Amino acid sequence: MQEDKKRTTPPGESSGARRRRNRKKAAARPAQKGEKVGAAAEVTPASAAQTEETAPSTAAQQAVLDTETAVPTQEVPQKEEVTAPQHDTAQAESEPVPETVPAGAEETATTAEKAAETAEEEPVLTAEQPADTEAAAQHETVAAEENTEEEKVLEEESPAEEPETANAPSDSEMPAAEQPEDNEPQGQDTEEKTEATTEETLEKETAEADAAEKSEPEEPSSEKSAETVPAEEAETVQEEATEQQDDQSEESDADETEADEEELLPEEDEKRLSDLTRTVQLSVEQIMAQVSDETAAPENVEDSETEEADETDEETDGLVDQMRNGLSGMAKWLLLVVFFVLVIACCGVAWLYRNATPDMLPQITASFDGQTLEPTAYKWKVPVIGNVFKRTYADTFSSTALPLPETVDQVSPDFEISPSGYRCEVTVTDANDAVVFEGNTDSFSEFQFTANGTYTAKLVVHSDASSVPGDATVTGSETWLFSFTVGVRPSMRLSSTSVSQGSVIAISVGDTLDGSAPTLETQLENAGFYKANTGWVCYLPIPWNEPTGTQKVTVTAGGCTETLEFTVEAAEWEYKDYYSQSQRVSPYIGANDLPTAVEKLLTESEADIAWTGSNFVQPFLNTLDVKLGYGTTEYVGRSYSERDSNTGAGGRTATNTVLTTKSGELLIAPANGTVLLAKDLGGDYGYTLVIDHGAGVKSIFYNLQKIDVKVGESLKQGQTIATCGSTTVAEMRIGTVPIDPLQVWRGQCNALKYY
Structure with a gap:
């Protein structure tokens, strides 16, 4: 070419x-x-x-x-x-290209x-720039x-x-592209x-x-x-x-x-x-x-980002796998360690559990009214590992109540727990399964049985966990279930074993479970039992003419009955003989001569004993001038022999005391009391005053000149109540039976001191 x-x-x-x-x-x-x-x-x-x-x-x-x-x-x-x-x-x-590389x-x-790098650094043509010009x-x-x-x-x-x-x-x-090697100089062939x-x-x-x-x-x-x-x-x-x-x-x-x-x-x-x-x-x-x-x-950027993301994911997955493998190995090692620790701990716990013997149980004794109680069940927990794990000992000896051999004769019996310091719970039920008491032993000491009978008691002694941190103690409870009979016999006694005619004997009875008043069976007239400071009391009057000898009285209180005996002794009474009826003392009011207004009041009386703490005193301020004493008999026309033997008929005996007083003399209250009657009854009675001292004891005054108190008025001992005339009749009765007032005023009646 x-x-x-x-x-x-x-x-x-x-x-x-x-x-x-x-x-x-x-x-x-x-x-x-x-x-x-x-x-x-x-x-x-x-x-x-x-x-x-x-x-x-x-x-x-x-x-x-x-x-x-x-x-x-x-x-x-x-x-x-x-x-x-x-x-x-x-x-x-x-036409392949030769691949021969020249020098x-x-x-x-x-x-x-x-040159390629230089070309890449040059500006790139864009769509907006004209392609032809550039x-x-x-x-x-x-x-x-x-x-x-x-x-x-x-x-x-x-x-x-x-x-x-x-x-x-x-x-x-x-x-x-693969090219044929041709290292020879090109000559005529090349030109062709x-x-x-x-x-x-x-x-x-x-x-x-x-x-x-x-x-x-x-x-x-x-x-x-x-x-x-x-x-x-x-x-x-x-x-x-x-x-x-x-x-x-x-x-x-x-x-x-x-x-x-x-x-x-x-x-x-x-x-x-x-x-x-x-x-x-x-x-x-x-x-x-x-x-x-x-x-x-952009595609390379996206590919690189994708590759980087994949690499990051792979690195993350690898790290996660490494962590998972590490944690798995660590977990296996920890499980092995825990297994061996558990084996050793179980062996230790078994040894400690075996050493928690019944000798470690508390030894508690309980008694009721002096009688030892036998436990019927217990449940104790002996510490093995502190207070976390304990060995339990439990047994039931009897599911029925064990009876006590002796009768409980106290109104308020007590429990005795030894050693002390335990928390105790007491529940008592009667024969009808009615709960009569529920509480602890401290409050039971103040409880009193209200009736005799058969009861069932349940005593539970608890041993609680110690409040001291780390102090491991035996916890649990022991139970005593027993039955008993309450036969509380209230005290019954006489004020004396003998009493003279015209005097008083007192019968004292202790508190009863049910609070009811005792009853009395006797031939003697009485006002019955009245509530006293220490139980019950009955003042039994002895008439002036009561035959001497032994008297029996039967007292029933709180389901218990007792017969009491005392001796009635003869009193030395006076007698007077007159030749004529006009010589006898006047006015005379005999035992059967009571006015109707007074007789009605004898059966009524205050329940409270008014003379407690002060007793009785003489109601007259001046010296007593007795014209006719209590128990004195007046005779008219007896022979000398009858006088010597104090026999004969036709005599009359005074059941009160006739006193000679001065006109205008003041009369005071012999003891505390309440005015029941203040009225002029006329005749030999005149102005009559009746005072109730309680428990059936009454003071009666006749033939008064003037009365200074009114009916229903409360009297204090020594308070002026009336004015006397020339003659005053004084009388004391317990119930309907008259007694010697001089013995009472002079403090010679000991029975009235029981209140």
């Missing part, structure tokens, strides 16, 4: 003219590239498949072009030039890598640089050059191949120009961009490839025209033309590479 150009080059045309002509062509190429690239973007599936097959060889050619463009080369006369734009896909497959290939590859500017710049390099080459290049070889694959990861290639190119250029829009671009980078870049960028790349083909066609037409007019171009011009072609191809490839890198950059 070089020989043909030499033959067609005008003889007068200089290298400068050729450069100017080439510049004009380069300026016209961008407009054509825009149209052809669009046509090249329409790639059919069949052409895409063919392009993929030719990609390796084309990549190898691109690597060679990159190397030659980046480094100023020397003239190689025998170099075989293979360019992608000048041949279709079938020719690229049939300095490593330096050339390094230079190509630097491409034209870039080609002008490249053409200027090439012209400068060509001038330098003409001055410095040597006649000999090393054969051109294919470069190693670049960093863009494009597969290098060049001529053949030129002829084939001239034949196909016209057909390719007509079918540019239908044919597949031969530029490998165009096919690659159609697969990897977006639609807009692929159109730009294909336009550039089509433009390159048009340029090559125009150059071929120009070469043919010049071949007719000029001689063959010199070798320097042919080399420059070849370099210019390579430069254009390199520029297109750089633009396509930049667009491809920008398109692939």
Whole structure:
């Protein structure tokens, strides 16, 4: 081909003219590239498949072009030039590129890598910028640089050059095409191949120009961009490839025209033309590479982010697995340690449990009313490991109450617990299972049984846990269930074992369980029992004429009955003998001569004993002048023998005391009491005053001159109650039986001191 150009080059045309002509062509190429690239973007599936097959060889050619463009080369006369734009896909497959690496290939590859890096740093064409303008500017710049390099080459290049070889694959990861090795110098064979290639190119250029829009671009980078870049960028790349083909066609037409007019171009011009072609191809490839890198950059970023996320997940999973394995191992070790500790602890607990023997149980004794109680059940917990774990001892000896052998004869029996300090609970029920008491032993000491009978008691002694922290004590309870009979016998006694006629004997009875008054069975008249300070009391009057001897009385109190005996002794009574009836003392009021108003009052009496603590005193302030004493009998007309033996009939005995008093003498109350009657009854009775001292004891005064108190008035001992006349009759009765008032006033009646 070089020989043909030499033959067609005008003889007068200089290298400068050729450069100017080439510049004009380069300026016209961008407009054509825009149209052809669009046509090249329409790639059919069949052409895409063919392009993929030719990609390796084309990549190898691109690597060679990159190397030659980046480094100023020397003239190689025998170099075989293979360019992608000048041949279709079938020719690229049939004409392999030699793979022989010439000397300095490593330096050339390094230079190509630097040129690729420089191309990547250049600004990338965007969709908004006009593709034609920018491409034209870039080609002008490249053409200027090439012209400068060509001038330098003409001055410095040597006649000999090393054969051109294919470069190693670049960093863009494009597969290098396998080319046949050819390290021999190219001579005549090279020229023949060049001529053949030129002829084939001239034949196909016209057909390719007509079918540019239908044919597949031969530029490998165009096919690659159609697969990897977006639609807009692929159109730009294909336009550039089509433009390159048009340029090559125009150059071929120009070469043919010049071949007719000029001689063959010199070798320097042919080399420059070849370099210019390579430069254009390199520029297109750089633009396509930049667009491809920008398109692939987001995908690479996404892939790298995905890879980083996967790596992070893998690291996290690995860390979790390591932690899980570590925790699992630690858990197994801890379980083993816990197992051995539990075994040792169980052995220790078993030993301690075995040593918690019944000897450690509390020894408690209980008694009731002096009688020892037998336990019926217990439940104790002996500490094994402090207060946390205890051994229990429990047993029931009897489910029924154990009877006590002796009768309880106290109203308020007590419990005795030894040792003390335990918490005790007591429950007592009667024969009808009614609860009569429930509480502790302290409150039971104040309890009193209200009736005799059979009772059931339950005593429970508790041992509570200590309030001192860390103090392990035996806890639990022991139970005593027993039955007993309450037969409380109240005290019954007489004030004396003997009593004289006309006097009083007292019967004292202690408190009864039910609080009811005792009853008395006797032949003697009585007022019954009255409540006293220490139980009950009954004042039993002895009439002046009661036969002497032993008297029996039967007392019943609280379900208990007792017979008491005492002796009635004869009193030394006086008697008087008169010759006539007129000599007898007047007024006389006998035992059966009571006025009706007074007799009605004898059966009524205050329950309270009014003279307690003060007893009785003499109601008259002056010396007593007794005209007729209690128990004195007046006789009229007895014989001397009857007088000597104190026998005979017709006598009358005084049951009261007739006193000679001074008119206007004051009368005082002999003891505390209440006025029952203050009235003038007329006749021998005159002004009559009745005072109730309680317990059936009454004081009666007749024949008074004046009464100073009223009925119902409470009297105090020594209080003035009336004024006496010349004669006053004083009488005391217990119930309906009169007694000697002088003994009472003078304090000679001990029975009235029992209250």
